[in-house]
Amino acid sequence: MRLRSTVVMLAVAALVIAGAVTVVARATTAEVAATSFAFGAPVEDDGADCPVALPGSLTANSKLPDPFTKLDGARVSAKSDWRCRRAEIKKLAETYVYGEKPGKPASVTGTVSNTGITVNVTQNGRSSGFSASVQLPSGSGPFPAVVVLGGSGADTATIRATGAAVIDFDPLEVGREGTPRNAKQGAFYSLYGSSSSSGVLAAWAWGVSRIIDVIEQSGGSILKADAMGVTGCSRYGKGAFAVGAFDQRIALTMPIESGSAGVPVFRQAPGESGVQPLSSAYEEQPWLGDAFGSFTSDPTELPVDTHEMVAMVAPRGLFIMENPHIDWLGARSGSVAALAGAEVYKALGAADNITYSSDIQDGDHCASRPEWRTPLQQNIQKFLLRTGSAPGAFRISYSKAGNLAEWRDWQTPTLSDADPVRPPDQRAAAGVH
Structure with missing residues (x-):
């Protein structure tokens, strides 16, 4: 029997809260058009110059941290504040959740062809490399492209039929699973050390960033570096979420069934029936940074949560897909993260840029689903081809609808x-006055 769903068209203004509907104002076309970086930023980390002073001590908070309150206690009051507030969230996420994701190494070289990409990197006298395969759509390029992690993500036939290339990236080349935390392996750890405290999700995100570096350097005759998307399912959904959160050049982020260590908020996981415990996610693989081990039994002292990683993607395109049929995947906690993160999209005037779907019939893990085909096409057209304008929508299964009101006091x-988000020099370069 089909699960009842709540349909939330952000353009028409509604967010589901456990069967209730909270009306929000629609972002006008002018507001969305004025929202910088909605289609990806020209740089990996636009807030790299923002000073960030981490808190000296942590205080337990059972509610989701306020994404609009800066580390100095002041609240964000202007859209121009978000650039450096995002930098604070990024630093918190690296310090307490993922481990550091280093920026561009001293040397990044490589090649782009109709069938593949090679990446060679050098940093502090160490070198490593990896590769990815390419499948082009029909027609003439250059093409936008979607990086598919581990061969599992959004339907690649639909991606190519819509007009985007597919980059098949094996993230295990960059950060291997099945390794102890003090002996991590892969191209990332060849550069930064096998005992690096960064988890493999940070390593995978770093790897996709280096692929984009090479595409940028290639001249753009085959692939367009300014029209990049990323997707993955399950463990690779965790990776896709991290990629999109940390690299602002990603115009469209599409995590699928990412479970614990992915989209679902950490704070709700201990109380959601059947969800993978945080300790299990931390110990199963070195996905998360070493520092997260201190929070697996009690995430309330975390000064950040995944709704703020959703916010790190704003105002860029985000399409979150979840499976309510498998309790282990924590779809209720995922809906809370999406609903809370959508509040940042709303504040930035980009409410139409986030889509969430857990109203599905097929309960198989990582299945290709008809319910996701149309929004997948629409998101590619809007954020990668830039030929569409479909508003984002929330379609949350009633069986796994989280109640945001229970989790925020802001x-x-x-x-x-x-x-x-743009500093004055980039505003001038973009013709924004």
Whole structure:
């Protein structure tokens, strides 16, 4: 029997909270058009120059941290504040959840062809490399492209039929699973050391960033570096989520059934029936950074949660797909993360740029589903081809609808309409005044 769902068209204004509907104002076309970086930023980390001073001590908080409150206690009041607030969230995520994701190494070289990409990197006298295969759509390029982690993600036939190339990337070349935390392996750890405290999700995100570096350097005759997407399912959904959160050049992020260590909020996981415990996710593989081990039994002291990683993607395209039929995957916690993160999209005037779907019939893990085909096409057209304008929608299964009101004690501010993320020099270069 088909699960009842709540349909939330952000353009028409509704967010589901456990069967109830909270009306929010639609972002106008002008607001979305004015929201910088909705289609990806020109740089990997636009807030790299923002000073960030981490808290000296951590305080337990059973509610989701307020994404709009800066580390100094002041609240974000203008869209222009978000660039450096995002930098604070990024630093918190690296310090307590993922481990550091280093920026571009001293040397990145490689090749792009109709069938593959090679990447060679050098840092501090160490070198490593990896590769990925390419499947082009019909027609003439250059093409936008979607990186598919581990051969498992959004339907590749639909991606190519819609007009985007598929980059098949094996992230295990960069960060292997099945290794102890003090002896990690892969191209990332060849550069940064086998005892690096960074988990393999950070390593995988670093690997995709280096692929984009090579595409940028290739001249753009085959693939377009300014029209990149990423997807993955299950463990690779965790990876796709990290990729999109950390690299602002990704215009469209599409994690699928990512489970614990992916989209679902950490704070709700201990109380959600059947969900993979945080300790299990931490110990199963070195996905998360070593520091996260201190929070697996009690995530309330974490100064960050995954709704803020959702917010790190804003205002860029985000399409979250979840499976409510498998309790282990924590779809209820995932809906809470998406609903809370969508509040940042709303504040930035980009409410139409986030889509969430867990109303599905097929309960098989990582199945190709008809319910996701149309929104997949629409998101590719909007954020990669830039020929569409379909508004984002939330379709949450009633069986796994989280209640955001239970998890926050903060409200979404109305931000002034200053340019949300670009510093003055980039505003001028983009023709924004």
